[in-house]
Amino acid sequence: MSTPDAIYAVDGPVATLTFDRPAARNAMTWAMYDALLEACDAVDADPALKVLVLRGAGDRAFVAGTDISQFQDLRTPDDALGYESRLDRVIDRLERVEAATIAQVQGVAVGGGCVMAIACDLRICGPGARFGIPVARTLGNCLSAANCARLLDLVGPARLKDLMFTGRLLDAPEALAAGLATRVVDADGLHDAVAETAAAIAANAPLTIHATKEIVRRVQSERRPDPTLAHDLIVECYTSDDFRNAVDAFVARRAPAWTGR
Numbered sequence: 317m318s319t320p321d322a323i324y325a326v327d328g329p330v331a332t333l334t335f336d337r338p339a340a341r342n343a344m345t346w347a348m349y350d351a352l353l354e355a356c357d358a359v360d361a362d363p364a365l366k367v368l369v370l371r372g373a374g375d376r377a378f379v380a381g382t383d384i385s386q387f388q389d390l391r392t393p394d395d396a397l398g399y400e401s402r403l404d405r406v407i408d409r410l411e412r413v414e415a416a417t418i419a420q421v422q423g424v425a426v427g428g429g430c431v432m433a434i435a436c437d438l439r440i441c442g443p444g445a446r447f448g449i450p451v452a453r454t455l456g457n458c459l460s461a462a463n464c465a466r467l468l469d470l471v472g473p474a475r476l477k478d479l480m481f482t483g484r485l486l487d488a489p490e491a492l493a494a495g496l497a498t499r500v501v502d503a504d505g506l507h508d509a510v511a512e513t514a515a516a517i518a519a520n521a522p523l524t525i526h527a528t529k530e531i532v533r534r535v536q537s538e539r540r541p542d543p544t545l546a547h548d549l550i551v552e553c554y555t556s557d558d559f560r561n562a563v564d565a566f567v568a569r570r571a572p573a574w575t576g577r
Contacts, residue, residue, distance in 0.1 A: 322351035329518035341380035366518035371420040381427025396554030450486035
């Protein structure tokens with residue numbers, strides 16, 4: 317299940333998936349998303365595994381979203397809905413892993429990386445962690461209804477709108493205050509803090525942990541909207557001239573010029 321860019325390892329009751337594209341700030345390719353799905357399946361298939369840790373290689377990023385080069389051929393409503401539906405399936409699978417999940421975050425967790433982190437049970441962060449969905453200033457696309465609901469559960473409507481409207485990122489202290497980060501520790505102690513938390517979880521009653529996790533998931537899922545609720549808005553954003561031009565601008569390393577069309 318490991319790929320050159322996503323490395324799966326097991327140490328006792330803890331599995332770790334490392335996203336390993338540091339030169340691209342660990343931006344996700346579809347092969348990396350597939351490796352995440354395979355890791356989820358592997359953890360669920362092994363009752364000895366109690367915790368799944370997701371981390372990014374290096375200290376610049378947890379995951380800097382989806383690799384934008386994969387958007388260059390996105391043109392039609394089916395392309396737009398297909399991308400968001402595929403991402404929704406990955407995030408839903410991560411949320412349903414029976415073991416406890418920990419995002420070990422140092423550097424940016426933005427776009428799809430932020431969504432992956434908030435789908436984990438805990439987010440243990442170094443001081444350089446930053447969270448956000450900066451699409452209003454980068455690509456001009458939007459979140460799916462399910463992922464918007466996940467972020468809404470954590471930070472509330474006003475802060476969600478602040479993040480989405482401005483495209484700003486929350487630094488580690490603000491993320492902790494907002495409920496996005498579970499803990500913030502010194503950079504030198506991040507690995508040990510995650511390992512200690514994972515060991516504490518693995519030593520506790522597995523039925524209690526599973527029941528708590530599943531009850532929370534079920535309560536939240538009852539509040540989740542119909543997946544088609546935002547399809548018209550997803551299509552409007554992803555098939556716009558603004559989106560296509562912004563993708564080209566991103567690849568060319570220049571600022572996008574917004575027209576509202």
